[in-house]
Amino acid sequence: MRNGLVPLIIACGLAGQAAHAQASGPVSIALTFSDKAQAELTTRGEGVVVSAYYMGDPAPGASLPVNEIGTIFLQSEDLTLQAGPAKLVLGANIGNAPLDQVTQPMMNVNVFSARWTSEDNLIDCGFLDAPMADLAAAPQEIHCRLIGE
Numbered sequence: 001m002r003n004g005l006v007p008l009i010i011a012c013g014l015a016g017q018a019a020h021a022q023a024s025g026p027v028s029i030a031l032t033f034s035d036k037a038q039a040e041l042t043t044r045g046e047g048v049v050v051s052a053y054y055m056g057d058p059a060p061g062a063s064l065p066v067n068e069i070g071t072i073f074l075q076s077e078d079l080t081l082q083a084g085p086a087k088l089v090l091g092a093n094i095g096n097a098p099l100d101q102v103t104q105p106m107m108n109v110n111v112f113s114a115r116w117t118s119e120d121n122l123i124d125c126g127f128l129d130a131p132m133a134d135l136a137a138a139p140q141e142i143h144c145r146l147i148g149e
Contacts, residue, residue, distance in 0.1 A: 024133040034145040041083030047114035056102025
């Protein structure tokens, strides 16, 4: 009986390591703005929103529902900031998400104006859309400029 428990304990430990490996560390982002974008946003008193959405393809045996594009929602977070260069850390709480439900956690990050002074988005920013492990491997950069700049 004891010999039968050893492989079970090892298998459970490896499964825990696989789930832990999925929960790769947080993602560091440097947010920057063109001079024109920075000046316009500052003059208007406009903020920016950094919106992160976490999802993944369903793992075998997943019980959570898939969305319209076939992925499972894990969590989301939005940061509203004053306009200006910033160093951000996103995904620090991904370990609390149901990681066992996905094959690999993915992260999508978008940045847009907070719409405090205009109903329209004023900025055109880069974005991130990749596996979290890839994004966490090195600091990321997102640069924003005025739409049409």
